Amino acid sequence: xxxxxxxxSDSSGAxxxxxxxxxxxxxxxARAQRRVRWELLLxxxxxxxxxxYQGSALGFVWSxxxxxxxxxxxxxxxxxxxxxxxxxxxxxxxxxxLPWTFLSGSVTFATDSVVGNAGLVRKVPFPLSVLPxxxxxxxxxxxxxxxxxxxxxxLITGFTSFLGAQVLLAIPAIAVAIxxxxxxxxxxxxxxxxxRDTKHLVEIVLMxxxxxxxxxxxxxxxxxxxxxxRWPWLVDVYYLNPMAGVxxxxxxxxxxxxxxxxxxPTPVLPDPGYLFYVEKLAVGAIPSLLILxxxxxxxxxxxxxxAEEL
Amino acid sequence: xxxxxxxxxxxxxVFVNHLERATSFKERVIRRRALTQDFYALxxxxxxxxxxxxxxxxxxxxxxKSTLLxxxxxxxxxxxxxxxxxxxxxxxxxLGAGFNGELTGRENVYLNASLLGMSRRETxxxxxxxxxxxxxxxxxxxxxxxxxxxxxxxxxxxVAVHVDPDVLLVDEVLAVxxxxxxxxxxxxxxEFQDDGRTILFVSHGLDLVEQICSRGVVLDHxxxxxxxxxxxxxxxxxxxxxxxxxxxxxxxETEATDEGISLGPIxxxxxxxxxxxxxxxxDPMTIQVPAVISAKWRAAVEWVRAVVMGVGDIxxxxxxxxxxxxxxxxxxxxxxxxxxxxxxIRGRFVLGVSLMSASDQPIAAIRSRQAFEVRAEPGxxxxxVDYQVSAEPSAGAxxxxxxxxxxxxxxxxxxxxxxxx
Numbered sequence: 022x023x024x025x026x027x028x029x030s031d032s033s034g035a036x037x038x039x040x041x042x043x044x045x046x047x048x049x050x051a052r053a054q055r056r057v058r059w060e061l062l063l064x065x066x067x068x069x070x071x072x073x074y075q076g077s078a079l080g081f082v083w084s085x086x087x088x089x090x091x092x093x094x095x096x097x098x099x100x101x102x103x104x105x106x107x108x109x110x111x112x113x114x115x116x117x118x119l120p121w122t123f124l125s126g127s128v129t130f131a132t133d134s135v136v137g138n139a140g141l142v143r144k145v146p147f148p149l150s151v152l153p154x155x156x157x158x159x160x161x162x163x164x165x166x167x168x169x170x171x172x173x174x175x176l177i178t179g180f181t182s183f184l185g186a187q188v189l190l191a192i193p194a195i196a197v198a199i200x201x202x203x204x205x206x207x208x209x210x211x212x213x214x215x216x217r218d219t220k221h222l223v224e225i226v227l228m229x230x231x232x233x234x235x236x237x238x239x240x241x242x243x244x245x246x247x248x249x250x251r252w253p254w255l256v257d258v259y260y261l262n263p264m265a266g267v268x269x270x271x272x273x274x275x276x277x278x279x280x281x282x283x284x285x286p287t288p289v290l291p292d293p294g295y296l297f298y299v300e301k302l303a304v305g306a307i308p309s310l311l312i313l314x315x316x317x318x319x320x321x322x323x324x325x326x327x328a329e330e331l
Numbered sequence: 332x333x334x335x336x337x338x339x340x341x342x343x344x345v346f347v348n349h350l351e352r353a354t355s356f357k358e359r360v361i362r363r364r365a366l367t368q369d370f371y372a373l374x375x376x377x378x379x380x381x382x383x384x385x386x387x388x389x390x391x392x393x394x395x396k397s398t399l400l401x402x403x404x405x406x407x408x409x410x411x412x413x414x415x416x417x418x419x420x421x422x423x424x425x426l427g428a429g430f431n432g433e434l435t436g437r438e439n440v441y442l443n444a445s446l447l448g449m450s451r452r453e454t455x456x457x458x459x460x461x462x463x464x465x466x467x468x469x470x471x472x473x474x475x476x477x478x479x480x481x482x483x484x485x486x487x488x489x490v491a492v493h494v495d496p497d498v499l500l501v502d503e504v505l506a507v508x509x510x511x512x513x514x515x516x517x518x519x520x521x522e523f524q525d526d527g528r529t530i531l532f533v534s535h536g537l538d539l540v541e542q543i544c545s546r547g548v549v550l551d552h553x554x555x556x557x558x559x560x561x562x563x564x565x566x567x568x569x570x571x572x573x574x575x576x577x578x579x580x581x582x583x584e585t586e587a588t589d590e591g592i593s594l595g596p597i598x599x600x601x602x603x604x605x606x607x608x609x610x611x612x613x614d615p616m617t618i619q620v621p622a623v624i625s626a627k628w629r630a631a632v633e634w635v636r637a638v639v640m641g642v643g644d645i646x647x648x649x650x651x652x653x654x655x656x657x658x659x660x661x662x663x664x665x666x667x668x669x670x671x672x673x674x675x676i677r678g679r680f681v682l683g684v685s686l687m688s689a690s691d692q693p694i695a696a697i698r699s700r701q702a703f704e705v706r707a708e709p710g711x712x713x714x715x716v717d718y719q720v721s722a723e724p725s726a727g728a729x730x731x732x733x734x735x736x737x738x739x740x741x742x743x744x745x746x747x748x749x750x751x752x
Contacts, residue, residue, distance in 0.1 A: 047417060047419065050418065050419035050448060051416070051419050051448075054447065054448035058445075058450070060450055061445045064445045068431060068438070068442055071433070071434065071438070144429060145446050329346065329407060329408075
């Protein structure tokens with residue numbers, strides 16, 4: 022994602038002033054100004070990455086150290102201090118935590134994506150819809166790298182159960198996470214321009230959202246308890262949160278279904294097969310798509326006045 | 332008609348001044364109806380800019396120039412009306428807009444060009460040219476936060492003109508650079524003009540507008556008050572600003588329609604009565620000013636003053652009609668001023684006509700909408716003067732010699748005056 026195309030000043034364009042005009046028509050060039058182009062998106066993501074790691078010696082490595090430390094800390098707390106019982110808790114946790122971090126990071130970042138680029142929005146005409154995408158792309162870059170680190174650690178430590186068909190489940194899971202993330206990002210980016218307390222609302226919702234997903238606990242630890250037993254339909258409501266489906270699917274894909282906990286051994290994951298997870302992802306995809314449509318609509322509606330509101 | 336680069340139709344821009352704007356959900360819910368106060372930054376602007384023209388947009392501070400540029404650039408949405416543009420627009424609305432201080436000049440060039448719609452490949456091709464133009468070869472890999480404001484604007488301008496725009500919108504930014512760079516910018520603008528690109532620029536440098544624009548648009552309090560010759564646009568603005576050369580006549584409106592008095596339109600004609608706007612020195616010129624004056628006012632009008640004015644409304648000559656020249660009973664007048672021979676003065680002029688009272692106060696005034704031009708022998712300066720010149724070895728030559736070359740006409744090379752280009 023973060024290609025190493027750093028700027029070499031190639032091409033002998035010194036004298037080449039205005040020869041571009043010949044190659045593209047005025048209409049095409051006008052369209053290039055209004056559409057979100059990959060190059061523009063990547064350029065902005067690269068800018069954010071560059072600014073984030075400006076002046077730090079280790080730069081990108083910090084983002085990779087982050088999940089490693091999480092792995093160590095959570096393993097220590099949950100396995101040694103709390104004796105939570107889920108074996109290989111660190112891997113269980115990170116399988117679902119990384120996509121969640123992707124979502125929460127993107128949404129948090131997106132909240133400020135328009136406001137933070139006020140200078141651009143007010144002074145330069147460019148396709149505004151690129152801004153929330155930049156936030157998502159930035160975090161997707163980190164997500165990708167952190168996943169690689171996780172997989173590497175899993176391989177190194179001999180936790181190789183993910184090798185096989187089950188890992189394919191990660192693809193639809195990440196797809197749903199991306200759809201939801203993009204939708205939410207557009208929504209909050211647009212709203213925050215006019216209603217600055219969107220930011221605070223986002224913080225709270227994300228915090229609650231984190232605990233509403235089976236990330237630090239497993240679904241099987243709650244589905245046989247309290248309200249879920251009395252009102253079994255609550256389980257369906259639970260999975261309306263797309264990230265719940267994403268979490269269990271990522272766990273199924275990376276952590277695997279073979280683990281148990283407790284004295285009468287209970288499986289950590291709710292279902293040993295695949296269909297269950299595909300179904301939960303499908304259920305989550307519906308609200309995700311609705312949020313995407315809503316987010317794009319709200320953003321589009323509000324973006325015409327961004328320059329004025331900022 | 333169809334070959335426009337920018338077309339704005341009845342564009343108004345209202346800024347809602349939220350006295351108590353809902354900036355939180357709470358307020359939004361509690362106070363359904365916010366207290367607002369509308370401010371018209373632009374009112375009913377209709378403007379069609381032909382492809383290939385250079386238009387100067389001038390006005391006092393707060394007249395709405397920058398708002399109009401932003402609306403045309405698509406940054407602000409017009410509250411009413413529509414804006415259509417054709418081709419790629421590059422805008423330079425503020426110095427270094429879109430630059431990020433943390434990034435190097437090089438990175439900013441690529442990012443900025445990308446925002447303006449250039450592909451990376453296209454940028455590669457013009458990169459050296461940009462750096463060259465901005466004269467930042469040494470500093471291009473330094474973060475732009477360390478740039479001086481001159482360097483900033485140089486780089487910004489260089490990028491904007493190299494993204495191959497069809498339309499260039501420039502807000503008052505050229506003033507920042509030094510003279511050398513300003514010269515370069517003007518050369519680039521001239522090059523753009525030759526290429527047939529469209530330029531719209533805001534400037535407070537009225538001389539510059541007169542010099543390089545083919546058209547001047549004056550905004551005042553959000554309204555377009557003048558659209559036409561840049562020369563007179565500048566004059567119009569100077570009047571608004573009150574910086575015009577004090578002229579006795581109070582020609583505030585183009586058409587005076589006080590109750591009971593209507594004046595104009597002023598017509599310029601040649602010796603045969605044909606409408607004409609260009610005269611040569613020595614040509615006869617006829618100026619007609621129709622007037623309708625009610626009985627109430629007729630008695631008050633003691634005399635009429637017509638003043639031919641040049642740049643900045645500087646009076647050139649005056650023509651007066653006395654009470655005895657004026658009809659006493661009729662309400663419809665047609666004042667005719669006949670100039671049997673235009674003076675040898677080059678330039679473009681407007682006419683101001685005032686009806687004056689016995690106490691020499693203007694009662695009503697009008698200013699010609701169209702300018703007329705007087706052509707004399709080509710040369711520098713506004714006035715053609717006959718003179719003689721001689722040149723011979725100074726040794727032994729008498730200080731004043733009777734024998735000298737007669738001349739005066741063709742001695743000047745065609746150093747064309749910039750005025751009224």
